[in-house]
Amino acid sequence: MKLSDDDHALVEERLGRPPNRVEEALFVNLWSEHCAYRSSRPVIADLPTEGEDVVIGPGDDAAVVGYDEDHVLAVGMESHNHPSYVDPYDGAATGVGGIVRDILSMGARPIALLDTIYFGGFDREKARYLFEGVVEGIGDYGNSIGVPTVGGQTYFDESYNGNPLVNVVCVGLASEDELLTADLKGEGNALVLVGNASGRDGLGGASFASEDLSEDAESEDRPAVQVGDPYTEKLLIDATLEIREYAKAARDLGAAGLAGASSEMAAKGERGVRLDLNDVHLREPLNALEILLSESQERMLFEVEPDDIETVLGIADRYDLEASLIGEVTDEGFVAQHEGETVVDLPPGFLADGAPTHDLERKEPDESEPPAPYEETHDGLLDALADPNNASKEWVYRQYDHEVGTRTVVKPGDDASVLHIGDGGLALSAGCDSERVSARPYEGGYETVVENVANLAAKGARPVALVDCLNFGNPERPEVYGEFADAVRGMGDGARDIGVPFVGGNVSLYNESEEFGTAVNPTPSVGALGVADDPDSPRATVDGVGVGTPLVVLDATDEPSALSRMAEDIAEGAEAAHDVSTGGVAVALAEMVGENGVRAETDAPFDAQPGRVVVAGDPDSFDGTYETGRIGEVTDGGLTVELDDRTVELSRDEIDEARSALEDAM
Incomplete structure (x- = not known):
């Protein structure tokens, strides 16, 4: 692990000496793109982050x-x-574990997960192998810790052949007086490490995540992949929810392990720390550098006042968790000792936050129109329904326990999931149509925000917050950095126009492989949270809706700020509602078919422009500024789509057979 010449010179100038071997490795990891956002900080600064509902914005776990x-x-x-x-x-499993601990370190009980996962062409055996393994990893871990996976997205495209994407959203619940933050509070307080023993798994994970995948990645980089233990995570969740009463600050051990967590806590609190690495509980003999950078899972670091140390250690013991008193809070400096020697002595703010940014060369991306892959015929509509990106994802979410916790009211497979909390409902959506972002990055970034907020609106929920996972290729290539900058600019403008902030997220660059030599599609995946007054939201199908009930398209494409008003109208006046997304209006109509059917007219059946919702209900119930008029009505069965010069009809059996294509293939 070696610093670049420029970084080494900067470190040596600040320290007044060359860093030793351990210190240099810490800088390599904490100054990596994965930890320091060196290329992305100048870009993401444009995102709006403030709002009336924001309690703690970006910057903590x-x-x-x-x-x-x-x-x-x-x-x-x-x-x-x-x-x-x-x-x-x-x-995938440890991705779930990591984001759950991020929520836990804030003092909140994790209550829901969403996964947005992207793979290569579905006809490729390797893509299906990765797909199967990722879904199993997410399901096994989430099911074992008792946190429901309630929604997300599964997407296939050739651009992901050599580099799949696995993005996970987690939401937690707390009262405001139960919250924790990462900033250290008081000199003389103790640092207590709770959870699994530290081992060699995950060493160098932060730097590994900041480079392209090599052709030999599956064998050479396997030691950089952490191994999860969900049963220990479940114990850690329960123990932490008791420890939070005594903790002054908390941080989970993720990227860069103990070095990352402790130096970041010190930097945020403008304090120092002194660690005795001999006191860290280990799974195997490790040297000082390995102890500091181990990314072994299921570990939390707590700041505890001296009088509460024994209480915290006792809670850990009651849950059969190992715990160690490994250091203390000081007034300044990040100092680590091992076997009687000082192996690290650094300014914590410089280590955690001192990496210089890279405002790289940008090339304006070439723009195109997204392709129209389906014919406007009977067989063309069946092809659209059988496309892996449109087909039913029941094979995926059937492997997830989405009802544990008994809060899930609207389950996976709808536009957004809804959880019953208090007197209302929490609506959750996540995803990205990367093909549209690839064609027109600015518009695609904007549309990604609109699409997820429209999913909330279809459940009658107003948006309160957004998070993101910005997945792009190598930013050192001007065309990739240009796509990144344009897409994020579009996301920021979309959020401002709607009036909802981005409160946190993640940047993942270098998503490309030597084997295929291309970057993934620009994939700014967005997670959206919304609040509904009534958790009993309108469903996507027209089952139970009276035959003859009008179908209306609500369109906020040109006025995204209308989405909140649209949500209120849907909550009050819609008997069924379904967002228009990949596959367009025709696919949305087919997905609304159940025991009842629909008939509608459209001149652009596969237009996937977001911001539109098909609703069943009285047209007079909706605001005329975004209501485009009646397009059809509920029928007693099947789908009828009237085009300009032909009528296409599908029976429910044909729809069900086409939509089961992904499950049949798996």
Whole structure:
């Protein structure tokens, strides 16, 4: 692990001496793109981050937003892309574990997960192997810790052949007086490490995530992939929710391990720390550098006042968790000792936050129109429904326990999931149509925000917060950095126009592989949180809706700020509602078919322009500024689509058979 010449010179100038071997390795990891956002900080600074519901914005392990008088919500979004290519099961599982601990470190109980996962062409055996392993890893870990996976997105495209994407959103619930933050509070307080023993798994994970995948990544980089233990995580969740009463600050051990967590806590609190690495509980003999950078999972670091040390150690013991008193808070400096020697002596703010940014060369991206892949015929509509990006994802979410906790009212497979909390409902959506972003990065970034907020509106929920996972290729290539900058600018403008802030997220760059020589599609995946007054939201199908009930398209494409008003109208006047997304209006109509059917007219059946919702209900119930008029009505069965010069009809059996294509293939 070696610093670049420029970074080495900067470190040596600041320290007044060359860094030793251990210190240099810490800088390599904490100054990596994955930890320091060196290329992305100048770009993401454009995103709006403030709003009336924001309690804690970007900068901690997770953000916190208000929900009602009794509850706040912690929310975060993370990626585990490179590890999921090398080891799809463990890479995805530990991605879930990591984001759950981010929420936990804020003092919140994790209550929901969403996964947005992207793979290569579905016809490729390797893509299906990665898909199967990732879904199993997410399901096994989430099911074992008792946190429901309630929604997300599964997407296939050739651009992900050599580099899948695994992005996970987690939401937690707390009262405001239960919240924790990462900033250290008081000199003389103790640092207590709770959870699994430290081992060699995950060493160098932060730097590994900041480079392209090599052709030999599956064998060479396997040691950089962490191995998860969900049963220990479940114990750690329960123990932390007791420890939070005594903790002054908390941080989970993720990227860069103990070195990352402790130096970041010190920097945020403008304090120092002194660590005795001999006191860290280990799974195997490790040297000082390995102890500091181990990314072994299921570990939390707490700041505890001296009088409460024994209480915290006792709670850990009651949950059969190992715990060690490993250091203390000081007035300044990041100092680590091992076997009687000082192996690290650095300014914590310089280590954690001192990496210089790279405002790289940008090339304006070439723009095109997204392709129209389907014919406007009977068989063309069946092809659209059978496309893996449109087909039913029941094969995926059937493997997830989405009802544990008994809060899930609207389950996976709808536009957004809804959880019953307090007197209302929390609506959750996540995803990105990367093909549209690739064609027109600015418009695609804007549309990604609109699409997820429209998903909330279809459930009658107003948006309160957004998080993101910005997945792009090598930013050192001007065309990639140009796509990145344009897409983020579009996201920021979309959020401002709607009036909802980005409160946190993650940047994942270098998503490309030597084997295929291309970057992934620009994929700014967005997670959206919304609040509904009534958790009993309108469903996407027209089952139970009276035959003859009008179908209306509500369109906020040109006025995204209308989405909140649209949500109120849908909550009050819609008997069924379904967002228009990939596949366009025709696919949305087919997905609304159940025991009842629909008939509608359209001149652009596969237009996937977001910001539109098809609703069943009285047209007079909706604001005329975004209501485009009646397009059809509910029928007693099947789908009828009237085009300019032909009528296409599908039976429910044909729809069901086409939509089961992904499950049949798996």
